[in-house]
Amino acid sequence: MNVVFSHGKESGPWGTKIKELAKVAKEKGFEVDSIDYQGIDNVDERVLKLRQKLTFIKEPVVLVGSSMGGYVATACAGEPTCKGLFVLAPAFYLGGSVNFDIVALPESTAIVHGWRDDIVPVENSWRFAKQHSAELHILDDDHRLIGTLPKISTLFSQFLSQFKTQDAN
Numbered sequence: 001m002n003v004v005f006s007h008g009k010e011s012g013p014w015g016t017k018i019k020e021l022a023k024v025a026k027e028k029g030f031e032v033d034s035i036d037y038q039g040i041d042n043v044d045e046r047v048l049k050l051r052q053k054l055t056f057i058k059e060p061v062v063l064v065g066s067s068m069g070g071y072v073a074t075a076c077a078g079e080p081t082c083k084g085l086f087v088l089a090p091a092f093y094l095g096g097s098v099n100f101d102i103v104a105l106p107e108s109t110a111i112v113h114g115w116r117d118d119i120v121p122v123e124n125s126w127r128f129a130k131q132h133s134a135e136l137h138i139l140d141d142d143h144r145l146i147g148t149l150p151k152i153s154t155l156f157s158q159f160l161s162q163f164k165t166q167d168a169n
Helices: 016-027 043-054 068-075 122-132 149-168
Strands: 002-006 031-035 061-066 082-088 108-114 135-139
Touching: 002 016, 002 043, 002 068, 016 031, 016 061, 016 149, 031 043, 043 068, 061 068, 061 149, 068 082, 082 149, 108 122, 108 149, 122 135, 135 149
Parallel strands: 002 031, 002 061, 061 082, 082 108, 108 135
Antiparallel strands: none
């Protein structure tokens, strides 16, 4: 099973959060990839790039994204190989062509957001989670979520555990 990361607008494919969460995924036996969107400012072009990447991955995948990368991962979460979605401070309802009120999601969807996020309002994640009955974790942190990265790593490890259990059955 694969974990595919999508970074935010101001980040890169192997930023602090992705490196930490990739370590968690590798320790649990997952293959890891991170898409490089640097130089692509248009969110819909990023969605297209991830969709193209997913056509080459035949085994099940968990999509992970932060900020704009959360938007991108969520927009692609309806792909047949996607079995899980884990997003951090996702840029929901801030523009782009995706209608997040009707987006298709895997059964396993979790959102992490910071109370003090001044880039993407926490209310956007609340609205999305309520609309889709998604798991929602709101932490005492800002948009970057660096201060709570150990907690997020634990949440991610727990999230991934369900897939290893499913694979064993």
